[in-house]
Amino acid sequence: MELEDGGSTSGSGLGSPSPRPIAARRRSKAFHRFTQQNLPACKPILTPGWVITIFLLTGIIIIPVGLVALRASQSTVEIVDRYDNDCVPEEFRANKLSYIKDSSISKNCSRQLKVMKRMKAPINVYYQLDNFYQNHRRYVKSRSDPQLRKGLHQVDTGPCKPQETSNGLPIVPCGLIPWSLFNDSFAFARGKTAVNLSRKNIAWKSDREHRFGKDVYPVNFQNGTLIGGGRLDPSLPLSEQEDLIVWMRAAALPSFRKLYGRILEDLNPDDLLDVWLVNNYNSYNFGGKKKLVLSTSSWLGGKNDFLGVACVSTGSFCILIAVAFALLHVRNPRPCADPALLSWSRKNGAL
Known part of the structure; x- marks a missing residue:
């Protein structure tokens, strides 16, 4: 039997399922994936090379900024x-x-x-x-x-x-x-x-x-x-x-x-x-x-060496950390995603 709005009825309940349960199931599935933190995401792996590069670039960028700030402060x-x-x-x-x-x-x-x-x-x-x-x-x-x-x-x-x-x-x-x-x-x-x-x-x-x-x-x-x-x-x-x-x-x-x-x-x-x-x-x-x-006064304001000293100190520390990590990586290289290096793998191997 046709309805006025062009739909149809099904007295026996057979036929295609209604869209509401499907949408509800989709929402439930998405919510489940969200609560389980299983949504698609970018998960970068910080390999030793990336870590060393980041620290090195940070130091190379920050140290010149600190030297410029110190020069501006000393010019006052x-x-x-x-x-x-x-x-x-x-x-x-x-x-x-x-x-x-x-x-x-x-x-x-x-x-x-x-x-x-x-x-x-x-x-x-x-x-x-x-x-x-x-x-x-x-x-x-x-x-x-x-x-x-x-x-x-x-x-x-x-x-x-x-x-x-x-x-x-x-x-x-x-x-x-x-x-x-x-x-x-x-x-x-x-x-x-x-x-x-x-x-x-x-x-x-x-x-x-x-x-x-x-x-x-x-x-x-x-x-x-x-x-x-x-x-x-x-x-x-x-x-x-x-x-x-x-x-x-x-x-x-x-x-x-x-x-x-x-x-x-x-x-x-x-x-x-x-x-x-x-x-x-x-x-x-x-x-x-x-x-x-x-x-x-200078373009940076009055005489204050704090910003320059902080930048130079932080940049120098980053470069030292990068050098230390590089030496450790050369001495003890660790392949990326090697299951043998997992803690439970080492325990099972010891047993």
């Missing part, structure tokens, strides 16, 4: 000057805390740096702090990113404790990170001529435009009884206070550098650079060190 010129001890007057060196906490004592200090190699502009000026743990869990959490974007419109500033309010009024920006803002200052001169030092565009553009509000101004900042670090200009929005933006990008290690500015003129060999600095920041309370760093 750095001047590092630690000033936290020398900028303390002789009579206060036994008690540095009393010196740094006494606002009636002048914190002005002068240094002189000698340029050993030519330094091409722009020359990055960093301040370096050692033994300062910006990655401490409590310190990192003590900030409010929504408040940095919205200001007083952001009510939830609970993470900013203990620097959430002062004298019952909210603090903008709140938290321990802005409260501990670095506040040493530097100026440079070559002879009687001031060196052109730019303080603009030292922070990331994304931070200036998106993370810090253009209509958010400091409110009640550093007005408490305990002053942590630098002060902010209440007439400038947070997006223009780049010292704060740079400082609030917390460092991952206890020794770190942060960009202070850029010298926009070349320095020649044997130039004497006079540095006029104000030693305000209290690093003596936690046994920290303060350094002034002048550094050029």
Whole structure:
């Protein structure tokens, strides 16, 4: 009997089997092969020749990369000057805390740096702090990113404790990170001529435009009884206070550098650079060190030999491994897929 859709019926159940059981059996078979890890696959055999070749090629490729990275790192010129001890007057060196906490004592200090190699502009000026743990869990959490974007419109500033309010009024920006803002200052001169030092565009553009509000101004900042670090200009929005933006990008290690500015003129060999600095920041309370760093940069960034040394070391190790494997293979060759070398074959032979 024909149906309306053109099919047919079979009352006895005889005839060709329906497609559903066939599909089900196919799926079951495929699933069984998948669970038994018996699907078609490429199974490369790592013969001794392939292993030796891979190690050798890895070393040949990586070592030149490391040498290029080392050359780029060595092409940068750095001047590092630690000033936290020398900028303390002789009579206060036994008690540095009393010196740094006494606002009636002048914190002005002068240094002189000698340029050993030519330094091409722009020359990055960093301040370096050692033994300062910006990655401490409590310190990192003590900030409010929504408040940095919205200001007083952001009510939830609970993470900013203990620097959430002062004298019952909210603090903008709140938290321990802005409260501990670095506040040493530097100026440079070559002879009687001031060196052109730019303080603009030292922070990331994304931070200036998106993370810090253009209509958010400091409110009640550093007005408490305990002053942590630098002060902010209440007439400038947070997006223009780049010292704060740079400082609030917390460092991952206890020794770190942060960009202070850029010298926009070349320095020649044997130039004497006079540095006029104000030693305000209290690093003596936690046994920290303060350094002034002048550094050029290459296409790879600043001076850092880690990448080059790591590549050269890894490449040399790979070549040594390749040579060792080659000598072992020549001395004790092992034919590929030889069943006599299987562990159970050796046991049966011993029996």
